[in-house]
Amino acid sequence: MSTVDIRRTATAARSGVTPVRVLRSEWHKFWTLRSTWVTLSAASVLVLGTGLVMSVGHEPDGGGFGGVGDPVVLTLLGIQFGQIILTVLGVLFSAGEYSTGMIRASLTAVPRRLPVLWAKTAVFAAVTLVVGLITFFATFLLGQVFLADTDMSASLTDPGVARAVAGTAVALTLLGVLGLGLGALLRSVPGAIGAFFVGVVILPEVLSSVPSDAVNNAVRYFPARAAESLGAVRQIDGGLSDGMALLTLCLWAAAALGAAGWLLKRRDV
Numbered sequence: 223m224s225t226v227d228i229r230r231t232a233t234a235a236r237s238g239v240t241p242v243r244v245l246r247s248e249w250h251k252f253w254t255l256r257s258t259w260v261t262l263s264a265a266s267v268l269v270l271g272t273g274l275v276m277s278v279g280h281e282p283d284g285g286g287f288g289g290v291g292d293p294v295v296l297t298l299l300g301i302q303f304g305q306i307i308l309t310v311l312g313v314l315f316s317a318g319e320y321s322t323g324m325i326r327a328s329l330t331a332v333p334r335r336l337p338v339l340w341a342k343t344a345v346f347a348a349v350t351l352v353v354g355l356i357t358f359f360a361t362f363l364l365g366q367v368f369l370a371d372t373d374m375s376a377s378l379t380d381p382g383v384a385r386a387v388a389g390t391a392v393a394l395t396l397l398g399v400l401g402l403g404l405g406a407l408l409r410s411v412p413g414a415i416g417a418f419f420v421g422v423v424i425l426p427e428v429l430s431s432v433p434s435d436a437v438n439n440a441v442r443y444f445p446a447r448a449a450e451s452l453g454a455v456r457q458i459d460g461g462l463s464d465g466m467a468l469l470t471l472c473l474w475a476a477a478a479l480g481a482a483g484w485l486l487k488r489r490d491v
Contacts, residue, residue, distance in 0.1 A: 239331065239332055239333075239334075239337075241337060241341070244332055244337045244338060244341040245341045245344060245345065247328075247331075247341070248338070248341040248342050248344075248345045249345050252315060252342075252345050252346065252349065255314070255315070255318070257311060257314050257318075258311065258315075261307050261308065261310065261311040261314075262308075262311070262349075262353055264307055265303065265304045265307040265308050265353070265357070266353065266356075266357045268300050268303040268304065268307070269298065269300035269301065269303065269304045269357050269358065269361055270300070270357060270360065270361045270364070271300065272299055272300030272303065273297040273298060273299065273300055273361035273362070273364070273365045274361075274364060274365060274368070276296050276297060276299050276365070277296070277297055277364075277365035277366070277367075277368040277369050277374075278368050280296060280368075280369060280372055280374055281372075292386075292454050292455050292456060293362075293366075293369065293374045293375070293376035293383070293455065294362065294376070294383060294386040294387055294390065294453060294454065294455050295453065295454055295455075296365070296369075296374055297361055297362045297365035297366070297369070298358055298361060298362065298387070298390050298453065300361070301358075301390055301393075301394055301449075301453065304354070304357075304394055305394055305397045305398075305446075305449070306423075308350055308394060308397070308398040308401075309397055309398055309400070309401035309415075309418050310401070310415060311346075311350075311398065311401075312346055312350075312398040312399065312400075312401035312402035312403075312405060313401045313402065313404065313405035313411055313414040313415050313418070314405070314411060315342060315346055315402060315405070316339075316342060316402045316403070316405035316406040316414075316482075317405030317406065317408065317409055317410055317411045317413075317414050318405075318411060320409040320410070321410075321411060335486050335487060336483050336486065336487065338486075339406055339479065339482060339483055339486060342402065342406075343399060343402060343403075343479060346398065346399065346402055347395055347398070347399055350394065350395045350398045350399075351391060351392065351395045354390070354391030354392075354394045354395055355388065355391045357391075358387050358388075358390050358391050359378075359387055362378070362383075362387050363378075376455075380455075381455075382455040382456070383455055385464070386452075386453055386454055386455045387453075389452040389453050389464065389467075389468075390449075390452070390453035392452065392468065392471075393448070393449035393452045393453055393467075393471060394449070396445075396449075396471040396472060396474070396475045397422070397445055397446075397449060397471070399475040399478075399479070400418070400422070400445060400471075400474050400475045400478050401414065401415075401418050402478075402479075403475060403477075403478025403479040403481070403482050404417050404418055404478050404482075406478075406479070406482035406483075406486065407478060407481050407482040407485060422444065422445050422446050423446060425444070426441050426444040426446055426447055429441050438460070442460065442461060442462055443462070443470050445470070445471060445474045447461070447462075448462055448466075448467040448468075448470040448471050448474075449467070449471060451463070451464070451466075451467040452464060452467040452468055452471065
């Protein structure tokens with residue numbers, strides 16, 4: 223094949239790259255990963271199981287497991303497991319391609335590169351949000367079967383309840399997207415998971431013990447704390463408002479994706 227023929231073939235291949243085809247490719251890759259099915263199932267089961275345990279064990283006087291005073295927080299306490307599991311899935315979906323070497327094929331097929339990252343993000347966010355909404359609403363409704371005669375009895379029609387349940391799903395999705403962005407940025411599964419745990423889970427707890435109003439005020443804007451505010455019926459003392467919590471999570475996720483996209487354009491692979 224001549225040089226001209228090779229160029230024509232490459233041009234034809236590139237002209238066939240469309241956003242829809244890139245999305246379809248990433249959708250196929252996402253569902254062919256065994257880890258996708260395992261992590262989504264595990265997250266749903268743990269969230270549901272934790273919610274039922276907390277609901278059954280709650281005492282009418284507000285005691286039970288630590289005396290959680292918010293019906294949504296009580297039944298959806300399993301989000302702590304969900305955010306860990308789905309963040310790991312996000313990291314695997316992005317950084318996993320670098321460990322297997324598949325990223326070379328992906329970037330060869332999509333020379334502009336950035337559409338690959340955006341498609342991964344769209345697929346992951348859409349699936350996580352849908353799974354989260356179904357899981358959290360089902361968990362809340364089932365939990366209320368056992369909480370009907372307690373101080374934690376609530377209905378989706380009560381002020382702020384449906385918003386808090388949906389907000390929990392949105393928060394979980396954005397935390398997962400943050401993990402995906404870290405995976406694409408660091409290109410290492412252990413490194414990205416470690417960075418998430420240290421920066422998102424551990425660091426806020428450490429800083430909270432610092433006797434400084436400025437530090438404690440800054441901790442409110444860490445992803446995990448913003449997620450807590452977004453998933454509560456009533457505003458947490460010292461927490462962010464719903465709008466500010468949502469904006470904070472979006473900015474953290476956008477920062478990770480933006481840095482990953484910048485690096486993706488600058489590096490050879």
